[in-house]
Amino acid sequence: MNNILHSFKSKIGHLGRVQKSANKKSKVAERTDILINITFDELKKPKDEINHEIYENELFVFFDKIQKEFSIKSELKVAYKQLSKFIIEGNKQGKWDLKVPISEVRYKEPLSFRNNQWFIQSSQLNQWNQSWLNHLNQDDTNDSNYKDSQLLASILISATIYGGLCVPEEIIALANCLKNKTLNIYFQKKYIWIDLIYKSPYRANNIVIGDDELCYRKWYPDTITLFWIHNFLKFQSDKKVASKELDQDSVWKIIHSYLTYIDSHSITHIDTFNNFCLASIGVTENIPGVNLCYSLGDYCVGKISSSSLKKTFHFLNDTKSIPLSRDNQINYFSVYFSGSHETNRKNNIDRGFNILNKDIIHTLREFQDEGKQKKNTNQNALNELKLLLKKTKH
Numbered sequence: 001m002n003n004i005l006h007s008f009k010s011k012i013g014h015l016g017r018v019q020k021s022a023n024k025k026s027k028v029a030e031r032t033d034i035l036i037n038i039t040f041d042e043l044k045k046p047k048d049e050i051n052h053e054i055y056e057n058e059l060f061v062f063f064d065k066i067q068k069e070f071s072i073k074s075e076l077k078v079a080y081k082q083l084s085k086f087i088i089e090g091n092k093q094g095k096w097d098l099k100v101p102i103s104e105v106r107y108k109e110p111l112s113f114r115n116n117q118w119f120i121q122s123s124q125l126n127q128w129n130q131s132w133l134n135h136l137n138q139d140d141t142n143d144s145n146y147k148d149s150q151l152l153a154s155i156l157i158s159a160t161i162y163g164g165l166c167v168p169e170e171i172i173a174l175a176n177c178l179k180n181k182t183l184n185i186y187f188q189k190k191y192i193w194i195d196l197i198y199k200s201p202y203r204a205n206n207i208v209i210g211d212d213e214l215c216y217r218k219w220y221p222d223t224i225t226l227f228w229i230h231n232f233l234k235f236q237s238d239k240k241v242a243s244k245e246l247d248q249d250s251v252w253k254i255i256h257s258y259l260t261y262i263d264s265h266s267i268t269h270i271d272t273f274n275n276f277c278l279a280s281i282g283v284t285e286n287i288p289g290v291n292l293c294y295s296l297g298d299y300c301v302g303k304i305s306s307s308s309l310k311k312t313f314h315f316l317n318d319t320k321s322i323p324l325s326r327d328n329q330i331n332y333f334s335v336y337f338s339g340s341h342e343t344n345r346k347n348n349i350d351r352g353f354n355i356l357n358k359d360i361i362h363t364l365r366e367f368q369d370e371g372k373q374k375k376n377t378n379q380n381a382l383n384e385l386k387l388l389l390k391k392t393k394h
Contacts, residue, residue, distance in 0.1 A: 024075075025078050028070065028075045028078040028079060028082075029078055029079075029082045031069065031079075032066065032078070032079045032082040032083065033082065033086075035062060035065050035066060035069070035079075036062070036082070036083060036086055039058055039061055039062045039065065040055070040058050040062070041058070042054045042055045042058055043055065043058075043090065043095070043096060047094065047095060047096050047097070050096055052098075055098070059101065062083070066079040066080075080101070083101055084100050084101060087099075087100050087101065088100055092208070110298055110303035110304065112294075113278050113301065113303065114282075117269070118278060118279065118282065119282070120269050121269050121270050121275055121278070121279040121282075122278075122279045122281075122282025122283065123282075124266050124267050124268065124269055124270060124279070125161075125266075125267065125270060125276070125279040125280060125282065125283050126282065126283045126286055127263075127266040128259060128262065128263050128266045128267050129161060129283050131262055131263035131266060132157075132262050132263070135262055146231075148232075148235070148236070149254050149257065149258070150258050150261070151228065151231060151232045151235065152175060152178060152179070152232060152254055153254050153255050153257070153258035153259075154228045154232075154258065155174070155178065155225060155228040155229055155232055156171055156174065156175060156251070156254070156255055157255060157258065157259075157280075158222075158224050158225040158228050159171065159174060159221065159225045160276070160277060160280035161280050161283045161284055161287075162222045162224045162225055162284070162287070163219070163221050163222045163224075163225045164222075164281070164284060164296075164300040165219055165221075165300070166277045166278070166280050166281050166284075166300045166301045166302070167203075167277065167300075167301065167302035168248060168273050168274060168277050168302075169198050169199075169200045169202075169203065169215075169302075170196050170198065170217055170219070170302075171251060171277065172198065172246060172247065172248060172251050173196040173197065173198035173217075174194070174196060174219075175246050175251050175254075176245055176246050177194070177196070178229070178232060178233075178236075179246060180245075181236070183229075183233075185221075185229070191220065192220065192221065192226070193218050193219060193220045193221075194218075194219050194221060195216070195217075195218060195219075196216075196217040196218075196219055197209070197214050197215070197216050197217075198214060198215055198217075199212060199213075199214050199215070200215055202302070202305075203215040203302070203305060203306075203307065204305045204306055204307040205307070206307040206308075215307050216307055216308055217307060217308050218308035218309070248273055251273070252272070252273035252276070255273070255276065256276075259276075277301060278301055281297050281300050281301050284297075284300070285297065
């Protein structure tokens with residue numbers, strides 16, 4: 001009886017502390033809203049009339065106010081969060097287009113998924129991968145004999161094992177891009193990437209399409225997965241677009257059917273899609289030449305919530321659609337691949353040299369006496385440069 005009474009009192013005490021904490025946070029949030037209202041006069045103007053320099057100054061004033069108002073760190077965190085919420089809401093409503101102020105975030109290291117069961121599953125998938133490689137090395141193996149579902153499964157399995165794409169929602173997004181012929185493979189310089197956009201309550205949403213908040217992931221595929229994508233697109237070029245979206249069950253069915261087709265004996269413990277995705281990173285870590293730290297492993301399987309920079313913030317997004325290959329036999333490249341336009345790139349280079357020539361000529365005039373200045377030509381500039389080099393040579 002005493003134990004029950006003690007447990008009841010503890011529960012009441014816990015609920016009281018939780019309620020007290022919630023009330024305190026609510027008061028801090030209300031006070032922060034008042035400070036926001038009396039500080040940010042610039043944000044009361046129409047969007048086109050907002051002066052960003054004045055806004056930045058008001059931002060510093062606001063930070064100074066809350067640091068004086070709230071001395072406890074937990075209260076400051078609530079105030080920062082309330083400001084971020086205010087700015088984000090205004091961005092969504094189209095009142096302004098402002099950067100969300102940086103606030104302190106506590107990062108909690110995710111619980112390790114590397115338990116005894118995972119080691120068994122990873123070991124089994126590693127064995128299956130060896131069976132797969134042996135199967136592909138057989139002389140009678142021909143990719144033209146593969147079914148559509150087997151080619152698709154090969155891409156998805158390769159993406160998880162060799163491409164580090166081990167988040168179930170991202171695998172499903174890739175599968176739908178391939179089946180619905182909405183896949184865009186971008187390239188620029190030495191980088192090749194695929195845009196994956198999907199909806200998930202468990203991931204960091206960073207893009208809004210219509211009324212939906214979605215996660216945007218820029219995935220850089222490996223060479224082996226690109227080979228499988230090449231084969232799939234080559235055989236899919238004259239086929240109709242799939243009308244039905246693939247979900248987790250249908251994607252897992254495609255993958256599991258191919259796993260059992262290659263080697264059903266080595267995957268007895270891999271019975272779910274999530275188990276397969278988690279086990280894949282264990283195979284990746286054992287690939288020769290791969291040195292993957294635990295943090296990157298956690299990122300690959302989605303234990304670290306993240307998303308990619310949006311197109312407007314990425315340094316590789318000045319792209320225009322052109323074929324990646326000039327080989328007429330691989331005509332699907334003109335549809336699926338996008339990159340920097342070669343003509344535009346040449347014009348940019350030519351324009352760059354013209355500007356450089358003008359800069360050199362203008363600079364050389366600074367070293368000439370006014371009475372001895374010559375006509376601005378490339379040859380005269382070259383001669384002057386040679387003369388300067390002789391004078392400055394030690």
